[in-house]
Amino acid sequence: MRLSRAVLYTAIGLVALLVIAIIVTTIVAATTPPQPFFGIHHTPGGFLVMAIWMVFFWAVVIGGVVLLVVWISGQRQPLGAAPPEDVREIVRRRYARGEISREEYERLLHDLER
16 A cells, blocks of 8 residues: 555654754753753743643644544645546547547547446
């Protein structure tokens, strides 16, 4: 099964947010001196870390809802797949390009109408 565009873009976005959250958390934890009785969350950098993880949490929740709706709706079109073409349109294009004769064109359209 190929991944749909919505699934692929949602997954890439969530992974990017996770990487950013981990990097910022690591930088803040490494550069913030320990605070007695309060921990890292009550420092200016600690609030930034909490805000980034909150954004990540809600992105996962919203992304999960989007993926669930896409999965339930069944509108999963594989990447790079063109929408299905009408057979009559293909026959018309072949006739316009001169690949088939008028008799063959009319016969094919007649066969398709059955």
